[in-house]
Amino acid sequence: MNRIYLIVIAAAIGLAGCQEKHTASASGSNSKIDHRVDSLLVLMTLEEKVGQLTLFTSDYDVTGPTIRENYKEDIKAGKVGAIFNAFGADYTRKLQEIAVKETRLHIPLLFGYDVIHGHRTIFPIPLGESASWDLAAMEQSARIAAEEASAEGLHWTFAPMCDIARDPRWGRMAEGAGEDTYLGSRIAEARVKGFQGKGIGELDAVLACVKHFAAYGAVQAGRDYHTTDMSDRVLREVYLPPYKAAVDAGAATVMTSFNELNGIPASGNKYLMTDILRKEWNFTGFVVTDYTSIMEMIPHGIAEDTASAAALALEAGVDMDMQAGFYNDALGKLVKEGKLKESLIDDAVRRILQKKFELGLFEDPYRFSNEEREKTTVMKKEFLDAARDGARKSIVLLKNDKNILPLSKSIKRLAVIGPMADARREMIGSWSAAGDWKKAVTILEGIKAAVSPGTQVLYAKGSNINDDSTKYLAQAIQTAKQADVVVLTVGEAALMTGEAASRASLNLPGIQQRLVEEIQKTGKPVVVVLSNGRPLTINWIDQHISSVVETWFLGTQAGHAIADVLFGDYNPAGKLTVTFPRSVGQIPLFYNMKNTGRPMDPNNKYTSKYLDESNEPLYPFGYGLSYTTFSYGDVVLDKNKISQQEEVKVTCKVTNSGKLAGEEVVQLYIRDLVGSVTRPVKELRNFQKILLQPGESKDVTFTLTQQDLSFYRKDMSFGVEPGKFEVYIGGNSRDVKKAAFVLQ
CATH class of the missing domain: 2.60.40.10 (Immunoglobulins)
Known part of the structure; x- marks a missing residue:
């Protein structure tokens, strides 16, 4: 290699003494970085360019993080530009060393991960957190997540999810901010600001990724990965504004959605990725697909094979292929055959390299992989305190007719019953990133820690979460009869919400409804505590139980936060950000529907209503009670x-x-x-x-x-x-x- 060539490489990748700090936003530009990107791009082979457009996953097994041998070889060959599901300062450093030391141009890897509601310190699921209506608290939780994630070698989070969702059958409703466009937009802004902090390139900031673009929350029948069809008016009025708010807040990247929109899958949808995102909104960051979604355009029926799917995605404006490997397999060949312009690849590579330069990875590829910072940052006391505060702010008091709540800490005998009471794994919910569920505080533990020494806390499981076994029922009834007050904990398992977790029924799963009815028959005062990731149809509970508390999945400090509310150390102030239906047959049901030419009139059959159900929700959007009035x-x-x-x-x-x-x-x-x-x-x-x-x-x-x-x-x-x-x-x-x- 001649001396001039070495000097050019050094200038391109920042080894010639250029140590300036880079904090350019997704909508901004840095001329020095632009020059360095262009200098590097001219040195790259076509195969190396395509490699920068490829994102592959690492894996975790019982012994810790691993990566497939063929992916290691791909990294060495310059065929991988980014890795996801790899975290930890030591592990990310080892992977980064492969890219920096063993590739021809020493281009560093980008590390991404689904940091959705906390990294190690887990906060409430986003739907629950949105119920706080506390934008500063939501920005803070994203800030803490970024501090922890960046301390473990991560550069990039696949959040915030900005999908408006009005069908609670869709499990991914748990990841978003609910049904309202205005509130969703404000929350999107707050979370982007939290993740990206003072700017890209700061050691405690990560790249935000706006997802899922677009209208994923409107999938047909609430079934994950399904189709979406809507007018441009509805798209622009209801669904697009939160994504745009996130982009306007400076979000560095955008992720495509799994669904098709009006006949075109999002990962091949030029109207979304180019016409709207880049031309109308002036977005200059890069676009990544969701997991294998380029590949999925074949079963969608819009691409015939690998080559046609890859070409469709790139021409639509998609820069990075997550996991499918279609770009690696097809783009180079398409260019060589004259079927694809290499300039499209250059544009995509340029956008990705831009972010790597902004992060400072060319100056120091290991700057985010610092084991000492990792040890002193993760799960700090102030982070746990913030998680507890955010969790209790997210709790919604749905009913308190007889003012059973707040409970006295000096109750003589308090029964804690139900499958969620000691369900440690469920407390942190789905998409809980690197959170260790074993460190979560259960409801039972939170209550025991809160009551006076003279209070006897009785416990009975009552039932499993989702089966028909009655073996715990008799003990639960007997336990309730011995108590002065019963805290009855019911709900969904964590993995019954989130991705691939659509439900046709929104009733309590298993025999939990029977458990509630049997405990109510004892005549004891009962407080129902719900743990769930979506609205449930709880008409019977609303009609027969005096006190009902919605706690969602609250994260690492769930038990303490719930106890804070139950015993009045915190006066609940949460408000629903999604309508609770009376029955699945009402769905979709949301507060800002339009009127009809025949508005509902109970005295006129020929108006817009059901024969067998009210038009009204069980609990409306924005609803939530307090211990005061x-x-x-x-x-x-x-x-x-x-x-x-x-x-x-x-x-x-x-x-x-x-x-x-x-x-x-x-x-x-x-x-x-x-x-x-x-x-x-x-x-x-x-x-x-x-x-x-x-x-x-x-x-x-x-x-x-x-x-x-x-x-x-x-x-x-x-x-x-x-x-x-x-x-x-x-x-x-x-x-x-x-x-x-x-x-x-």
Whole structure:
């Protein structure tokens, strides 16, 4: 190798003394990095370029992390640009050494992982966390996840999931922020900011990945990997805004979804990946597929073979192939045969190298693989404290009719019954990354740690989570009879939610419903504690049990957080971000549906309703109780008529009318009564979470802008239209106070 060639390589990969800090965002550019990327690109062979577009998985077995021998050989040959499911400072360093020391151009690997709701310290599942309506807490949980993940050698997380989901049969609802576009957008922004911190290249930051692009949450029948079909209006009004919010917040990467959209699978959908993402939204980061989704375009029926699938994906704007290996197998041959432009490969490689340079991997490929930092960062006390706080903020009090809650810590005999009480594995939920379920705090442990020394805590399993065995039932009934109060813990197993976990029934699985009914028959005061990753149909529980608490899957500190709420150390303030149906037959059911030409009238058969079920949900979007009560005054507007350039201020006095301090999520909704196209009956437009002492009042003021009143009009232009608007303020989407104004 001649001296000039060595100098060019050194200049390209940053070994010529260039140590500047890189914090360019996904929508920005760094001219020095651009120059270095271009300098490196000219040195690469076609095969090496294609290698940068390939992402393969590592594996874990009982002895620890492993990687397939053929993947090691691929890394050495420059055929792999990134690895996922590899973490740990020591292990990532060893893999990085293969790429840096044994490849021709020494290009470092990118390490990615599904850090969805915490890395080692596990926070509530995202659906549960969204119920806190606490954007700062959600940003903090993502920040902590990034600190832990980056300390274990990771550069990249496959989060946040920005899919709007309105069908709880879909198990992946657990990974998102629920049914509302506005709230989902705000949460997406917060999580991107948390993951990426002060900027890409900081040692405690990881690349965020917006997923699943697009409209994966609308899969037909709630069945995972199924098809999605919708108008462009619905796509743009409901489903796209959270992804765009994440991109606008600087998200470095985007992941394609498994579903097709209007006949075109996402990984081959140029309208999504190029026309919208790159041209409309000016996204400059790179796009990765979901697991083997290029391969799956063959059974979808849109690609005939490996070559056609690979070409379709690259031409659509997909930069990196996760696990299928189709790019490695086909792209080089397609270019050599004149069937594919090499410039498309160059563009994709350029976007990937850009992120590697921004991360500082060319200056120091091992900068994220520091064992000392790993030891001092993972599961720090302050991280565990934050997880506990985030968990209790996510709990939703659904019912407390007889004020059984909060419980006294001095109860003489407290029975803790049910399959979730001592179910340590279930506490951290699905997609729990590198979280060690053995370190999770169970509900039973949390309760035992909270009660007074004189309280006798009785325990009975009652049933398994999901089978028909009754062998634990009699003991549970006997235990309940001995107690003064029963905490009855029921729900789903962690892996009954998440990917490939769609359910046709949303009832309690197994014989848990029978368990609830038998315990209720004892006549003892009962508190039902739900652990689940989606809304369940719990009509009987709502009708017969006085106190019901929704706890989702709360993570490492679940048991302590639940005890904090049960015993009143924390006054619950969570609010649902997804509607709870009465029956599966109502699905899809969400608060911001549109009206019909024949709105429901119970006295008129020929209106929009069911013969055998109410139109109303069991619990509406935004709903959640407290141990105190809040009253809302009239909604007051600063003006009743505004021009299209003006804003309107909306104020409502909120009073803590109870005896305890508490937080309330004050929610603002609007309705555009007449438009060139029909509008939803309500749309969330803002919210504030406030803390009030007993008897304290606060004037909560919101400002509605032109953006808040805009929508996609008849001609698909985005903007406002003159007309009458109603504005609502309340503690949920159903129980609101109303005012009106005119936009001239």
